[in-house]
Amino acid sequence: MSPVLAGVLQMVALIAALALAYRPLGDYMAKVYSSDKHLRVEKWIYKGIGANPNTEMRWPAYLRGVLAFSAVSVLFLYLLQRFQGSLPGSLGFSSIDPDQAFNTAASFVSNTNWQSYYGEQAMGHVVQTGGLAVQNFLSASVGIAVAVALVRGFARSRAGELGNFWSDLVRGTIRILLPISVIAAIVLVACGAIQNFSGIHEVGQFTGGSQQWNGGAVASQEAIKELGTNGGGYFNANSAHPFENPSAFSNLFEIFLILLIPFALTRTFGRMVGSLKQGYAILATMVTIWIGFTALMMWTEFAHHGPAFDVAGGALEGKETRFGVGASSIFAVATTLTSTGAVDSFHSSFTGLGGGITMLGMQLGEIAPGGTGSGLYGMLIMAIIAVFIAGLMVGRTPEYLGKKIGTREIKFAACYILITPALVLVFTAAAMALPTPGNSMTNSGAHGFSEILYAYTSASNNNGSAFAGLNADTQWFNSTLGLAMLLGRFLPMVFVLALAGSLAEQKPVPATAGTLRTEKPLFTGLLVGAILIITGLTYFPALALGPLAEGLAS
Numbered sequence: 001m002s003p004v005l006a007g008v009l010q011m012v013a014l015i016a017a018l019a020l021a022y023r024p025l026g027d028y029m030a031k032v033y034s035s036d037k038h039l040r041v042e043k044w045i046y047k048g049i050g051a052n053p054n055t056e057m058r059w060p061a062y063l064r065g066v067l068a069f070s071a072v073s074v075l076f077l078y079l080l081q082r083f084q085g086s087l088p089g090s091l092g093f094s095s096i097d098p099d100q101a102f103n104t105a106a107s108f109v110s111n112t113n114w115q116s117y118y119g120e121q122a123m124g125h126v127v128q129t130g131g132l133a134v135q136n137f138l139s140a141s142v143g144i145a146v147a148v149a150l151v152r153g154f155a156r157s158r159a160g161e162l163g164n165f166w167s168d169l170v171r172g173t174i175r176i177l178l179p180i181s182v183i184a185a186i187v188l189v190a191c192g193a194i195q196n197f198s199g200i201h202e203v204g205q206f207t208g209g210s211q212q213w214n215g216g217a218v219a220s221q222e223a224i225k226e227l228g229t230n231g232g233g234y235f236n237a238n239s240a241h242p243f244e245n246p247s248a249f250s251n252l253f254e255i256f257l258i259l260l261i262p263f264a265l266t267r268t269f270g271r272m273v274g275s276l277k278q279g280y281a282i283l284a285t286m287v288t289i290w291i292g293f294t295a296l297m298m299w300t301e302f303a304h305h306g307p308a309f310d311v312a313g314g315a316l317e318g319k320e321t322r323f324g325v326g327a328s329s330i331f332a333v334a335t336t337l338t339s340t341g342a343v344d345s346f347h348s349s350f351t352g353l354g355g356g357i358t359m360l361g362m363q364l365g366e367i368a369p370g371g372t373g374s375g376l377y378g379m380l381i382m383a384i385i386a387v388f389i390a391g392l393m394v395g396r397t398p399e400y401l402g403k404k405i406g407t408r409e410i411k412f413a414a415c416y417i418l419i420t421p422a423l424v425l426v427f428t429a430a431a432m433a434l435p436t437p438g439n440s441m442t443n444s445g446a447h448g449f450s451e452i453l454y455a456y457t458s459a460s461n462n463n464g465s466a467f468a469g470l471n472a473d474t475q476w477f478n479s480t481l482g483l484a485m486l487l488g489r490f491l492p493m494v495f496v497l498a499l500a501g502s503l504a505e506q507k508p509v510p511a512t513a514g515t516l517r518t519e520k521p522l523f524t525g526l527l528v529g530a531i532l533i534i535t536g537l538t539y540f541p542a543l544a545l546g547p548l549a550e551g552l553a554s
Helices: 003-034 040-049 059-082 098-109 125-155 165-191 218-227 248-273 276-302 307-312 324-337 352-363 374-394 407-433 445-460 475-504 521-545 547-553
Strands: 200-206 209-214
Touching (some): 003 248, 003 276, 003 324, 040 165, 059 098, 059 125, 059 165, 059 475, 098 125, 098 475, 125 165, 125 218, 125 248, 125 374, 165 218, 165 248, 248 276, 276 352, 276 374, 276 521, 324 352, 352 445, 352 547, 374 407, 374 475, 407 475, 445 521, 445 547
Antiparallel strands (some): 200 209
């Protein structure tokens, strides 16, 4: 079987699996967030944290819950790392330095999972399992909660309340993420991923010495790492490591986990707003971009540019031979079009244009299908922008799902889409202008610029993947990337929840002959075009200096 055909067949199998899970999971999540009943374990949690899950919150109160919970999470994870050397189960590792502890705490709480450390050489069992893995669950649940709050803003009228943050957080964790992760972890263990709490031991004898490995609860962390679109690996090699991702089947299964909830949330959206067709329109937009990017990535990586590529069947540098070019391309697109950041190959070793595709996927805002929750609310913001553009073209007040998109709403949406590009471009410019940050680049020229542009694109978009050439373990990068991760995660949430509150207060507007039909293919095409044009106008100059220059020169 040719490598190209193998890649295509894996893509077909992946689409079939996602299609089978789409309806039941989407409907189940809609029931979870619409139910007024609480499980016994949930009641215990509410009692323990002193929250009343039946109290409806307006958007400022909902936002305060998000920010307060996340601030406490950052502090807890920071202190856990700083005291690691005094904790049992630390495997003899010392406490994490302050700048790196801040960076890692900001990273995992913001659902970014950027790692400027070697996991197997820095973090013990307590930090990995009690700190990082816990935040994999909680940060993902926070993202879904904010998305559900925005959906309620569209679904409700003249209310202003968006639900209860604490209830949404607990339900997302207990009823959705935890049970699926348990099943996924069992599958990964069956595939060969390790799951233990063993210490450090030597593996074989090699010329010049021996190699040491430590065990860990890898399969369970790998499951939520992919399901929650987190991406932080137990080992430095991430999903290219055989302990995390042993086989071609486990690789495809992990891609399935990455895409599962973000795609299914479009069904949840359609169910909660009372129109499944609206959910299908958003789904069609996500699928169009995802398939287009995957096809383009496969083309760039399978294209033959010399005898070495002809013999290997594609650009195999930086890719695991047990996965091949096709599966690595699918994984790279899935992880950068979502906020996952996990890697089974190293994006710095992709062709120049291939590396640019991974970067562009993040710069779209990670909305196809995006992160758990963040992908849906990001796409709904872009839908509002597209409706506004259509309204300008025909000279009438734009409407979406029966809600008028007025001056206030469009200001919230505009602020949302401007935050991330501002963070990426300002921090990249500062790093290139100052003398010290440039010393962290492994390469010079266009590829070296791409390393820094990729780092701030990844951090500001809460992705977490790296270009694998930048030494980011410096005070400058630990501090600025940590700041970019926090601002890139929580500033957009401010405008999402403010928009949700504004929409929830409105009275529904009846559809007329002049209303744009947002469930039709025409709107899907408009939405795809708006996303690509806005991103292109924003990032093209920076991309031209980095991956485009490198790709055209090769």
